Amino acid sequence: MSASLDAISPGALTSPPVAERAQPRRFAPLRRLRDPALAIIFPTLVLVFWHLATYGRKYSLIPPPTEVARALYDLAFGGIYDDAYSRTLHVHLLASLSRVYGGFVIAAILALPLGLMIGRLSIMRRLLDPTLQVLRPIPVTAWLPLSMIIFGLGPRSAFFLVCLGAFYPILINTIFGVRSVDLRLFEAASMLGCRSTAQFHRVVLPASLPAIFTGLRLGLGFAWVVIVVGEMTGVPTGLGAIIIEARQLSRTEIVICGMIVIGIAGFISDRIVLLLGKRLLQWSPNFA
Amino acid sequence: MPDGNGPLLELRGVCKEFALPGRRVQALREANLRVSKGEFVCLIGASGCGKSTLLRIVAGFETTTRGQALMSGAPIAGPGPERGMVFQDYGLFPWLTVRRNIAFGPISRRRPKAEVESTVDRFLKLVGLQRFADAYPHQLSGGMKQRVAIARVLANDAKVVLMDEPFGALDAMTREHLQDELLEIWERTGLTVLFVTHSIEEAVFLADRIVVMSPGPGRIESEVAVLLPRPRDVVAPDFNEIRRQLALRLHSHQPRKAA
Numbered sequence: 024m025s026a027s028l029d030a031i032s033p034g035a036l037t038s039p040p041v042a043e044r045a046q047p048r049r050f051a052p053l054r055r056l057r058d059p060a061l062a063i064i065f066p067t068l069v070l071v072f073w074h075l076a077t078y079g080r081k082y083s084l085i086p087p088p089t090e091v092a093r094a095l096y097d098l099a100f101g102g103i104y105d106d107a108y109s110r111t112l113h114v115h116l117l118a119s120l121s122r123v124y125g126g127f128v129i130a131a132i133l134a135l136p137l138g139l140m141i142g143r144l145s146i147m148r149r150l151l152d153p154t155l156q157v158l159r160p161i162p163v164t165a166w167l168p169l170s171m172i173i174f175g176l177g178p179r180s181a182f183f184l185v186c187l188g189a190f191y192p193i194l195i196n197t198i199f200g201v202r203s204v205d206l207r208l209f210e211a212a213s214m215l216g217c218r219s220t221a222q223f224h225r226v227v228l229p230a231s232l233p234a235i236f237t238g239l240r241l242g243l244g245f246a247w248v249v250i251v252v253g254e255m256t257g258v259p260t261g262l263g264a265i266i267i268e269a270r271q272l273s274r275t276e277i278v279i280c281g282m283i284v285i286g287i288a289g290f291i292s293d294r295i296v297l298l299l300g301k302r303l304l305q306w307s308p309n310f311a
Numbered sequence: 312m313p314d315g316n317g318p319l320l321e322l323r324g325v326c327k328e329f330a331l332p333g334r335r336v337q338a339l340r341e342a343n344l345r346v347s348k349g350e351f352v353c354l355i356g357a358s359g360c361g362k363s364t365l366l367r368i369v370a371g372f373e374t375t376t377r378g379q380a381l382m383s384g385a386p387i388a389g390p391g392p393e394r395g396m397v398f399q400d401y402g403l404f405p406w407l408t409v410r411r412n413i414a415f416g417p418i419s420r421r422r423p424k425a426e427v428e429s430t431v432d433r434f435l436k437l438v439g440l441q442r443f444a445d446a447y448p449h450q451l452s453g454g455m456k457q458r459v460a461i462a463r464v465l466a467n468d469a470k471v472v473l474m475d476e477p478f479g480a481l482d483a484m485t486r487e488h489l490q491d492e493l494l495e496i497w498e499r500t501g502l503t504v505l506f507v508t509h510s511i512e513e514a515v516f517l518a519d520r521i522v523v524m525s526p527g528p529g530r531i532e533s534e535v536a537v538l539l540p541r542p543r544d545v546v547a548p549d550f551n552e553i554r555r556q557l558a559l560r561l562h563s564h565q566p567r568k569a570a
Contacts, residue, residue: 207398207400210370210396210398210402213389214390214391214392214395215392215464216391216416217419221419226404229406230404230405306407307405
């Protein structure tokens with residue numbers, strides 16, 4: 024289906040799909056490689072600079088990239104240093120993944136219905152929106168002490184903080200999505216015989232889906248961003264936890280390993296969400 | 312083409328006022344209009360003459376401040392499928408394919424599935440969009456979108472099709488195509504059409520009767536019956552004569568700047 028649809032150009036009435044649209048595709052394999060090739064240039068430069076600035080210097084506080092690479096290999100597979108960190112990556116990654124996704128899911132379960140209600144019902148908006156707007160600028164880090172008092176040391180605080188980080192992007196985008204549904208679509212639905220009670224799931228929900236999806240994507244991103252803060256609450260495992268711990272032990276190479284793994288895991292999880300979005304929202308010009 | 316049972320649509324002394332901060336604006340004053348079944352009526356006038364307001368009252372999107380709007384003798388209370396609206400900006404549901412857009416009305420009215428599918432197929436064919444049945448609106452040209460919008464109200468058994476400058480955003484070629492197609496559909500289905508336009512040529516080309524409106528406050532000024540046989544030739548002398556008459560009527564109500 025999609026192959027023929029790609030060729031529909033605006034302005035074509037019922038004429039057959041325009042042939043010249045397909046022409047630039049001749050170099051598709053090359054073009055596919057161009058973006059990754061471009062994307063790799065900057066990190067390579069950073070690596071080279073990092074290497075030149077740190078390699079062979081005895082008292083450098085920052086380990087050279089080769090040492091970090093060895094540490095990362097040892098963290099994942101062991102066999103080099105055989106210390107407390109060897110072969111523990113999967114444990115920490117799994118712990119962080121469960122907190123990120125757990126916190127994210129809880130945030131979504133809370134923020135989606137709340138956002139739909141605030142967006143649709145003016146009484147809810149007047150009741151809750153001012154409070155939420157005041158709470159929103161408070162950084163997750165600032166909640167850390169209070170969270171440890173309320174939820175105690177350990178994983179419950181971590182869940183709470185991650186959840187908090189993911190909550191506002193989901194909420195704000197859901198409210199925005201619901202509120203910015205084109206009024207014309209309500210008119211169209213009602214003149215076609217769709218009653219206002221049915222308009223919520225037949226118009227409001229689908230129309231605000233792209234914005235809700237953007238909120239979920241941002242929320243998941245923020246969950247990764249705040250994972251280190253979340254794991255400052257005294258949990259023994261997790262990528263954030265080893266970063267804090269390794270910092271205290273001056274194992275900077277482990278700190279950098281943690282950073283790299285968080286970056287890559289966050290990137291992959293965002294890509295998965297984006298692919299899902301492209302499948303579900305292929306109708307939207309913003310996602311297709 | 313009156314069917315003997317009174318007009319299909321009737322406006323009796325319809326007034327519409329809008330409240331703006333600090334003042335009230337009269338959008339429509341004392342509008343009286345009767346439209347028979349099967350008639351093609353164009354509303355024409357400068358902006359602010361209330362033609363869109365009148366259409367929106369018939370659609371049920373606006374209430375009247377005074378007066379009555381009747382459909383088949385019963386007061387119009389809110390939008391309904393028997394009065395289908397075609398918007399200038401299409402108003403298609405972007406998340407639904409062409410097929411699902413056309414099916415939206417029948418599904419809303421809980422028609423059986425098989426009936427919905429056959430209805431959709433019939434109207435896809437009528438507007439010539441079978442090949443684009445599974446495309447999404449953003450993949451279509453303006454002319455194709457407007458075809459979907461027309462098919463969508465027809466598939467929902469609209470008795471009256473209300474069109475608010477439906478071809479205003481289209482290029483001239485596409486507009487002419489769609490005017491021809493609309494007339495063909497109208498002749499084939501026996502629909503009643505209430506069509507708002509600001510193009511004199513479009514009105515003369517399409518209408519059985521042209522309602523001339525003027526602004527400040529919006530009101531119905533006069534009516535012109537167009538008795539030319541169809542298909543109409545837009546460069547024929549009698550076509551131009553009607554066009555000239557209409558232009559005079561429209562412009563005589565506009566205040567000219569003092570020299």
